[in-house]
Amino acid sequence: MRAVKIKLGKRSYDVVIGHDLFTAAASFLQKGDYSKKALLVTDSTVNRLYADKLADALREAGFALAKIVVPSGEEAKSLAWAEKIYDTAIEGKLDRQSPFIALGGGVPGDLTGFAAATYMRGVPFIQIPTTLLAQVDASVGGKVAVNHPAGKNMIGAFHQPDAVFADLASLQSLSPRDYASGLAEIVKTACLEGGGRLDFLAEQAGRIEERDEEVLSSLVAGACAYKAKIVEDDERETGVRMFLNLGHTYGHAIETEGGFSLYTHGEAVSIGLRGALLLSGEFASLAPQVTTKVSALLEKFHLPLKASGIDPERAYQALWHDKKAVDEKLRWVLLKKPGDALISKDIPLLKVREVLAGLVENGKH
Secondary structure (H helix, E strand, O other): OEEEEEOOHHHOEEEEEEOOOHHHHHHHHHHOOOOOEEEEEEEHHHHHHHHHHHHHHHHHOOOEEEEEEEOOOHHHOOHHHHHHHHHHHHHOOOOOOOOEEEEEOHHHHHHHHHHHHHHHHOOOEEEEEOOHHHHHHHOOOOEEEEEEOOEEEEEEEEOOOOEEEEEHHHHHHOOHHHHHHHHHHHHHHHHHHOOOHHHHHHHOHHHHHOOOHHHHHHHHHHHHHHHHHHHHHOOOOOOHHHHHHOOHHHHHHHHHHOOOOOOOHHHHHHHHHHHHHHHHHHHOOOOHHHHHHHHHHHHHOOOOOOOOOOOHHHHHHHHOOOOOEEOOEEOEEEEEEOOEEEEEOOOOHHHHHHHHHHHHOOOOO
């Protein structure tokens, strides 16, 4: 077991990384200043795999537990499902010290965090991410949200968890597609971090594909440690934290145009990352061999570089509903070299369209 500290003053917390952490999570809550009524939110897939085990640990720790099971997939990240969480919390008489516990991937995490941020103006929130994507990205940093038909994560807040318990054992049950989705964020982080991280991923690709637990522990801890430094410097995403959106401008547009179901978040980020690197080659002097290296790595991890079933014009319009559009300008995260990113609002729209068209034509899904 290892822990990564997110240092945010009174809002500091640990990301605990290890195996069989449900008892550790229950013990953490038992020792804390929490009410003994708690709410567990999970999705239909994770519910079958892990919810009973966690619920038993929580009840043994003295908690009366209400539970909501949401559908698997982005459709659950909605105001309608948030309202069902409020209804359950109110009916169960949960108070301002009642912990909301998210068990699952990024969807239960974002949804539960949004509900926790807004129920009674804010209640405690615990993350227990069971996907690689959630462990290295969504569960760390306090960004919580639900979707709107016009765009992803359009309605949200900043609400830091009290703790994150990343159980590596759960990664073994992921489908190949969901596992690869998390690897897209790891590749993105390696681009931002530099320092040979891309080479490390290439060297360890075989062990990563085999889900070697020693390598996974290193990857999750490394990604969380990098994100911790960024969040500590810029909790509210007004500066360097925007760099974490590398690949997400095109990615979110593709995800939205696909109805949040055609492509997973990681798959969309993979396609968007390639687009951002193509723009970086022209507007940030990124060496073309970097784009080639990253593209090869994404393909090695069975991630797409192009999209099919996406209308490029509708995807282009979706760009303008992204949170990164400010004063009728699109903000792009570009890479000068691995470890050196910048923000640009001066990419010509014709070039934006040109690259987007190249990302969605003749793709294979």
